[in-house]
Amino acid sequence: MNAELIKKEQNEVTLKITVGKDEFKKANDKAYDKLKGRFNVAGFRKGKAPKKLIEAQYGKGVFFDEAINIVFPEAYSKAIEDLKLDPVDRPELDVEEIGDDKDLVLIAKVTVKPEVKLGEYKGIEINKVEYTVKEEDVDNKIEEMRNQNSRLINVEDRAVANDDTAVIDFEGFVDGEAFAGGKGENHNLVIGSGSFIPGFEEQLVGANVGDEVKVNVTFPTEYHAENLAGKEAVFVVNVKEIKVKEMPELDDEFAKDVSEFDTLEELKNDTKVKLEEAAKKNEEAELRNKAVEKAAEMAEIDIPEAMVDTQVNNMLRDFDQQLQMQGLNLENYIKFTGMKIEDLKAQMREDAQNRVKTSLVLEAISEKEGIEVSDEELNNEIAQMATMYKMEADKFKETLREQDMDYFKENVIVKKTIDLLVDSAKIN
Incomplete structure (x- = not known):
């Protein structure tokens, strides 16, 4: 096998890889052994027809493609190593010369790692950023721990209010027709979280458990689902539960827990x-x-x-x-x-x-x-x-x-x- 660098333009390299005729003949024979069972030749069972008869019936180069597949990976790897190239993509391959009792000549184009022109990297100036921990940060972290250890308890003696968690079933309609993705059951919605379409959560404030509420909203003009963007919609919402977050007391017992x-x-x-x-x-x-x-x-x-x-x-x-x-x-x-x-x-x-x-x-x-x-x-x-x-x-x-x-x-x-x-x- 011989490899020659033909051309290099920026990060694209063209190289010629020549595989000797003897080596290519061995690959062609291996291709025959691998593929012979696929061919029908009169008078022979599948896989038993001689190579020359298959070539006579299906063409002299019937095994060439597979022979290239067999020989190319090793030849290409050696070419890359010999020419000290560092490819970053798969090569494009063209056959320049191929034939029975001939060398196999391949032209490969491949993108290689680019040259890096370093600038100054020692003694560069950097502005240091300082992060100061304040008492407020400590309090926020403790509050986060309280939230993580809170629990939701049911409320039955009042209507939905801001910061409550409403457990709802809902289904959305545009022009009277239900739309895909607009239905949900037993969904926990924190009122005031802004997790639903603007205007949705506010219309649930004041609703009681068991109420059916018709929520009228307009999808944002830049909504991710193009078929709904800017459309007016009606959601039929059933309020199933109202829950409120119960926070643990901030005391020594909390610290122990x-x-x-x-x-x-x-x-x-x-x-x-x-x-x-x-x-x-x-x-x-x-x-x-x-x-x-x-x-x-x-x-x-x-x-x-x-x-x-x-x-x-x-x-x-x-x-x-x-x-x-x-x-x-x-x-x-x-x-x-x-x-x-x-x-x-x-x-x-x-x-x-x-x-x-x-x-x-x-x-x-x-x-x-x-x-x-x-x-x-x-x-x-x-x-x-x-x-x-x-x-x-x-x-x-x-x-x-x-x-x-x-x-x-x-x-x-x-x-x-x-x-x-x-x-x-x-x-x-």
Whole structure:
């Protein structure tokens, strides 16, 4: 096998790959062994006809496509390695020469990782952001804990009021016709939350359990479901229950119930310490993000669209996984919001491009600075991940594949590269 670089224009490379005739003949024979059972030849059972008879009946090149499929992956991998290319997309393939007792000559066009022209990345100026924890923050956190430990109790002696939770059945109609997605049963609606169409919740105030209320609303002109945007609708709502949130008393007993502390004062002090620790981590994260953003701003890169497309697809996959953790999936999300998958991708594209640029810049800096990973650093990274999975480091390490180890190495290199940026920065 021989590979030759023919042309390189920006991030697109054209290369010629030549597979020797003997090697291609072996691939053609393998293709025959694989496909011979698909051909009908008079006088022979399927899979028993000689190769030459099949070629005579169906054409000399009947096995060529499969032979290319057999020989190309290895030939392409070797060509990429020999020519020191870093592809970021699948190649486009053309056949220049092929035939019986001939070399196979293939022309491959592929997008490769772009050149990164680094700007100044050492000594960059960064404005530090400070997060101060106030007593108000502590009180808000404690109030959040009260909310988490509250309970809903039924109210039977009055009508619906703001901040109540109304348990309702409802069905919506436009022009007298029920519409898809407009019906619900035993739905818990917090009055005043703004989670329903503007004007809906207010019309339930004053209703009693057992009442049927006709709610008149107009869908927003930019509503996600185009068939409903700007339309007037009537919802028939049955109020089944009225519930009010009962908050626990803010005292020492509350502290004992929700924590390991005996007094409310101890709980507040601990909450403040934890908020201050979180604030410090946020400051550090902000500083690191700013250092990376600044280094990326100073760099020049012609980012291939293929890399952005791949990043968008990765983000879409991650979003789908997040939805599944909430009991949804991407298909249902698209259906509920009335969006198109192309719209979602378009929303992600700018962020995807920034992520690609950041990744390329950090990679270029790490290579220029010769940043490497020691065994100790790699083992520490693996141990941290093992802790997250509540496993012993050695047992966790046994489950890792080669690509997993590469992933952890890349993580360490990225962290060390960002450390370099921050340590050398001028922080105001």
